[in-house]
Amino acid sequence: MISRSLVLLALATPLAALPKPDRAGVVETGPYDYGVMGPPATPAIVAEANKLLATPLPPGPFKPEWESIRANYRVPSWFDDAKFGIFMHWGLYSVPAHHNEWYEKHLYAANLKWHTDKFGPPEKFGYKDFIPLFTAEKFSATEWADLFYRSGAKVVLPCAQHHDNFALWDSKVTTFNSKAMGPKRDLIGELAAASRAKGLKFGVSNHGIENFTFIDPPKAVLERLREAKADLFDPKWKGFYHVADRSDQAQAAFLADWMARNFELIDKYQPDLLWFDNGVNLRHLDPLKLRVAAYYYNRATSWKKEVSVSTKFVAYAPSNKDTEQIGSIIDFEKVGSRSPAGIRPGSWMVDDPIGTSWGYVEGMRVFGPEAILGKLLDTVSKGGFYLLNLAPKADGTIPKEQQDTLLALGKWLGTHGEAIYGTRPWTQHADGKVRFTTKGGSLYAILPGKPGKAITLTSLAEKDGAPAISKIELLGDKGSLKFKRDNKALEIELPATANDPLAQVVKITLAK
Known part of the structure; x- marks a missing residue:
């Protein structure tokens, strides 16, 4: 565990003073900038982060080096047969249920008026104040796992932490977690046990590395909160928001904390998949990514389990060619817009939302089973794995429309799963x-x-x-x-x- 004092340093650095991310070696494709979400670290900051976390590497064949990972890693034998899994975005952003799962980012900018009208100004009610409202009072891991099993999914992969820095597990690394606050429950632990009881593989996603610069308010809002010493500038919440202190030392502590949270997730829940979002894509983060991968794979060796990291674009492709992944199953976001146009060799997956938002929002449109099955078929015919994202409500219920789609899909797979599970692409898809x-x-x-x-x-x-x-x-x-x-x-x-x-x-x- 890293020192809390390093995480909660008080030096205030304006956002405008932040260095631009090191873009060296990052290749952009299409309209989406896959590197923009990463923290603007430098090699020196990354090296300091590695020093701050003293956790030793578990014994095993993997070293935090590309060639070691390449030599020892194998895609899990179960993965290419599984074909279908459940993803989900569920957290504090599910409470306001407005705009999308990036509510924290938009609260202090484009959605400030809506938020103020609904909940009050951020001086009185900031994003942190959704924590006690996120009670998950109707959440039943057993009911969720039963639904996922009946849907025909073979893998369950909840979002353990989104960009907002709130951990949905019982953590000793961060106090900002669902066991200490809000639901007062280990949501990830409960879901892991229930999913595995149904014979499902269980993984976790961690989007937390994007938190350091996630909140980017206009200067007037920043100055207003800074003067009031409120919310983003309340000393008690500095380590939650990472706005009041964006010094190099604070960033190194943040990155060390990111690694520590991953080690904790690995040790506590032995995930079958460890999934990262775009924030890890930048090359300057390679030493940290390699350390997490080596830690994970050595732990899995002692568990005698086949596991894998899954990342986007070139996060684990040091050649900057996304067909040359090392130690990672590549993930594409959304069927059609970013997924492969034809058969793609190797193991890969697509994460895709069940509706018009990744996280639950009021009035969101949910796609019916016809549309979702079409995306599953398109993905599997090209050799991929389809990861369908659900959007549960803050109280822990999965809306009926989403359940109906899942159950219809499961009914179809019950009769026709022979054509999906364990299959491979033909000469044309x-x-x-x-x-x-x-x-x-x-x-x-x-x-x-x-x-x-x-x-x-x-x-x-x-x-x-x-x-x-x-x-x-x-x-x-x-x-x-x-x-x-x-x-x-x-x-x-x-x-x-x-x-x-x-x-x-x-x-x-x-x-x-």
């Missing part, structure tokens, strides 16, 4: 609306929505090199289907029983 997966000697053609009387697949036309077909069936039905095949297409006749409201799955057995 799609033929029009149809998505393909393969397993063993079978090719699965999955047609979303209600079908017509036949499926026509030009990709399976009879031509040189095309696999011979011995049998075609409809999953969930008995008997073989009639089909015609020529040099233009394969046409499969569908029976009246091909009436699943979400998608039909045709199993094509290829001749040996």
